[in-house]
Amino acid sequence: MIITHLAVDGVGRFRSRHVVRGLGPGLNLLCAPNEAGKSTLFRALQLALFARHGSKTEEMRRLACLGAEIPACIEVGFQRGGADYLVKKSFLRSTGARLYKGGTLVADGRAADEAVWAALDLVPGTSAADESTFGLLWVRQGQSFKPAVPSEETKALLSRVIEAEVGEVLGGERGERVWKSITDKLSREETKTGPKAGGPWKAALDRRAAAQTALAELRSTLAALEADRTALAGKLRERETLADAAALAQMRTDRDAAVAEREQTAKAEQATQRAETEQAQRELGLDRARKRHEELVGLDQRIGKTREKIAALTRRLAEQNAACAAQAAALAAQEQVLGALAARWAEAERAVDQARRRETAARDAERVVEISTRLARARELREGIARIRQVITTLAVPVETIKAIEAAMQALDAARARQEAKAPRVTVRVGPAGAGLVTCAGEPIDGLREIAAVGPLTVAVGDIATVEIVPVATSEDAGAVEAAREKLAKALREAGVGSLAEAYERRAKADDLQTEGRGLVAELAATAPPAAKGSKEDGIAGLERALAEAQAGLDGAGIGAAGSAPLDRDVLARERTASEQARDALHREHADAQSAVHVARSEDAAEKFRQQALQIEIGEAQSRLAEDLAVCPDAGRDERLVALAAEAAQARAAFDAAAACATQLRAALPTPEQRSALDARVKRLTEAIKGNETRLIAVEQEIANLQGRIATRGGEGLGEREAEAADALALAETDVAAIERRLAALRLLRDTIEESRRAASESFLAPVKTAMRPYLHALFPGADAALDAGFSIDGLMRAGTDEPFMSLSDGTREQIAIIVRLALGRLLAERGQPVPVVLDDSLVFSDDERIERMFDVLTQAAEKQQVIVLTCRSRAFVSCGGRLLTIEREES
Known part of the structure; x- marks a missing residue:
């Protein structure tokens, strides 16, 4: 099969008729941007071939043209079996279907749907046909990376094609019955996870497990009895050891001695802590005395430095006052020069304005003539437009009236046709x-x-x-003809015409006049442009206003008065240029003087800032000096320095004595390791005494319990019961062994048959792998793909490693899935059942190198069958080759 034609009208974004141009055998490539309608065309192609025209599925509703209540019309042309077919279907509204073969209509309506499916060898359905191999080889957008999963109908078709070549490869009918009998027997006794509940094997295993449990329980009871006897002897020896009075008295004596030694150490620790507290207090007093002495020494030094700084700043302030006076005089001189230049510059500006007004007045005189000419032409155009509109009003026949006349004539023709049909x-x-x-x-x-x-x-x-x-009189038909005649006559009277042709002629004349009027309106808009949007003034009024303003400008400048000489614009331009040059020279002089004034003002401000900074600095120094003298006046400062030095020396002596005492006491204390060992000895002896007493009570209780259990179990006949349980276990194990030998034989037979079936399956899939191998090796040299019996891909083997299909990257899975589809399509084509391969936005996950190889694969596949690729990646597919398809709008 080769698709040769595809057209849509009222489908999705295609409101009008659009045709796909260039379809033919081999590789077909449609490159168009996003939202160009490629996927819409793909879905339209599927619905035209596989769906009934009258069904109302959600897929069809999505093809409706948004915002328009029109039918969705689809045309598909294809070649199959040496014949040319054309399918025309309309969906949703005004539904219909037609099938043409060799240009001749061969089926209409529901029969056309069935005929299309028969031509494509498809199985009919309620609302659509089973897409069979088309559903496998036509890949929708976003589905390219998923593995090919054939439908049951597709699997059956592929199986028939392959079996026609390799024959029956899965064993005979007898082999199938043997395999089913074995699997049925195994299924009655086991499942995939183990023995089957309720089966003979499970019952035998349960009996063996029960016998093993009973024997284990008896042996466990015997072992427990022996263990109790051994434990009782040990507990009696332990009780004798725990009840030794001499050892317990020695532990109490050692504990009391350790407690007394720990209390003596605690008292020495307290004395040491008191001595260290005294040392810390003396050290604090020493720090305070030394700090007071150092602060007073620093204050005395700061007062001397501040007085020296005030004297230096006072000398600098006198020098700065003289500099400020000199800078103020220089600034006054510069400002006087700037004022004189500003007056001369203003006079030059007035001269330039006067020259410009005279030059502008000369241009306005020329503009008055130009506006007057345009105004006269605009008035002529306005009168012509008014005359044309008046004639159009007289001639025009409304469109609705013409439609009414046409409808009346059609009704009359229909009535006459019905009358003639019955005559x-x-x-x-x-x-x-x-x-x-x-x-x-x-x-x-x-x-x-x-x-x-x-x-x-x-x-x-x-x-x-x-x-x-x-003829037999038919009053009904005659009345219908007469009524249609009267309706037509009424429509002609209302239109004021004698016939439909006259109405068409008057309408044509009115259209010609409208065209002429539009030309005049355009010329009027160019001659007298309308005012800005929102203004009530038209173009002619604007010209009149502009003419009045230009004339007023001339009158105001004294130009255009009677007897005045015409203006020479060249002379006026030279006068304006000379005035501007003189003005510019004064402007430059003024700018230079202004810059000099700015510099002088900046320097004056800087001198004043330095003067103020010196005054502030002197004030701050005097404030700090006053604050320091308030804290420590000059009188009595030396005596305070001597007193504070003596106080610091006394604090140092007291600190040294306290430190020596604390050091002596700390040296006499036990070390932390010795104190920790003493605490551990007290704790150990205390816990040992308490644990001995507690353990003695527990051992007495355990001895009583063991004696009771031994007395109870001694008379239960455990030895005889153990021998009976051992015999029952041996019998159960014999039964289980017999059943497991039988099941092992059945499993061996089943596995042998399945191995033969797998070998047959490899022969069955060999043609598919042979068709796929050149495509696969073009992309992955030396690789092999694993297929299951349903033609779905399981994995990829390359470099001696099996890789599951779902563990591969999205790009690799997409490429392999497309290769499998191409191989199946090639297999069908080589067996005389070619089906086109359609890929919608595929190869989106491929890198640059892989996509070039995939182009080679597509080119190879296109030698055997038609391949249609829809893509939005024009730049990436520029080297793909093949037929370049286009979507073109086709005018009715």
């Missing part, structure tokens, strides 16, 4: 001898004439005979 048909054949002798309704007849006898009809044969045919 008897009169056929007159005139032989050579009767030429010129026979008339019908007064008109001569030659040869063969067939007439519908709507009314009385007379046929005369010269003077020989007259035949009158009077």
Whole structure:
């Protein structure tokens, strides 16, 4: 099969008729941007071939043209079996279907749906046909990376194609019955996870497990009895050891001695802590005395430095005052020069303005002439447009009126057709001898004439005979014709015309006048442009206003008055240029003077800032000096320095004595390791005494319990019961061994048969792998793909490693899935059942190198069958080759 034509109208984004151009054998490539409608065309192609035209599925509703209540029309042309077919279907509204073969209509309506499916060898369905191999080889957008999963119908078709070549490969009917019998027997006794509940094997295993449990319980009871006897002897020896009074008295004596030693160490620790507290207090007093002495020394030094700084700043302030006075005088001189230049510059600006006004007035004089010419032409155009509109009002026939006349004529034609269809048909054949002798309704007849006898009809044969045919009166049809005539006459009267042709002619004349009027309106818009949007003033009023303004400008400048000489624009331009040059020279002088003033002002401000900074710095130094003298005046400062130094020396002596005492006491204390060992000895002895007493009580209780259990179990006959349980277990194990030998034989037979079936399956899939191998090796040299019996891909083997299909990257899975589809399509094509391969936006996950190889694969596949690729990646597919398809709008 080769698709040769595809057209849509009212489908999705295609409101009008669009056709896909260039379809043909081999590789077909449609490159178009996103939202160009490629996927819409793909779905339309599927619905036209596989869906009934009258069904209302969700897929069809999605093809409706948004915002328009129109039918969805699809045309598909294809070649199959040496014949050309054309399918035309409309969905959703005004549904219909037609099938043409070789240009001849062969089926219509529901029969056309069935005929299309029969031509494509598809199985009919309620609302659509099973897509069979088309569903496998036509890949929708976003589905390319998923593995090919054939439907049951597709699997059956592929199996029939392959079996026609390799024959029956899965064993005979007897082998199938043997395999089923074995699997049924195994299924009655086991499942995939183990023995089957309720089966013989499970029952035997349960009996063996029960015997093993009973024997284990008896042996466990015997072992527990022996263990109790051993434990009782051990507990009696332990009780004797725990009850030793001499050892317990020695532990209590050692504990009391350790407690007394720990209390003595605690008292020495407290004395040491008191001495260290005294040392810390003395050290704090020493720090305070030393800090007071150091602060007073620093204050005395700071007062001296501040007085020196104030004297230096006072000298600098006097120098700065003189510099400020000099800079103020220089600034005054610069500002005087700047004022004189500003006055001269303003006079030059007035001269330039006067020259420009005179030059502008000269241009306005020329503009008055130009505006007057345009105004006169605009008035002529406005009068012409008014005349044309008046004539159009007289001639025009409304479109609605013409449509009413056309509808009336169509109704009259339909009524006459119905009347003629019911009227008897009169056929007159005139032989050579009767030429010129026979008339019908007064008109001569030659040869063969067939007439519908709507009314009385007379046929005369010269003077020989007259035949009158009077049809049966049908008042209903005659009334319908008369009513249609009256309706047409009324429509013509209302339009003021004698016929539909006259209405068309008047309408055409009105259209010609409208075209002429639009030309005049365009010329008027160019001659007198309308005012801005929102303004009530039209273009002519704007020209009149502009003319008045230009004339007023001339009058105001004293130009255009009677007797005034015409202006020379060149002379005026030279006068304006000279005035501007003089003004610019003064402007530059003024700018230079202004810059000098700015510099002088900046320098004056800087000198004043430095003066203020010195004054502030002197004030701050004097404030700090006053604050320091308030804290420590000059009088008595030396005596305070001597007193604070003596106080610091006394604090140092007291600290040294306290530190020596604390050091002596700390040295006499035990070390932390010795104190920790003493605490551990007290704790150990205390816990040992308490644990000995607690353990003695527990051992007494355990001895009583063991003696009770031994007395109870001694008379239960455990030895005889153990021998009986061992015999029962041996019997159960014999039964289980027999069943497992039988099941092992069945499993071996089943596995042997399945191995043979797998070998047969490899032979069955060999043609598919052979068709796929050149494509696969072009992309993955030396690789092999694993297929299951349903033609679905399981994995990829390359470099001696099996890789599951789902573990591969999205790009690799997409490429392999497409290769499998191409191989199946090639297999069908080589067996005489070619099906086109359609890929919608595939190869989206391929890198640059892989996609080039995939182009080679597509080119190879296109040698055997038609391949259609829809893509939005124009740049990536530029080297793909093949036929380049286009979507073109086709005018009706």
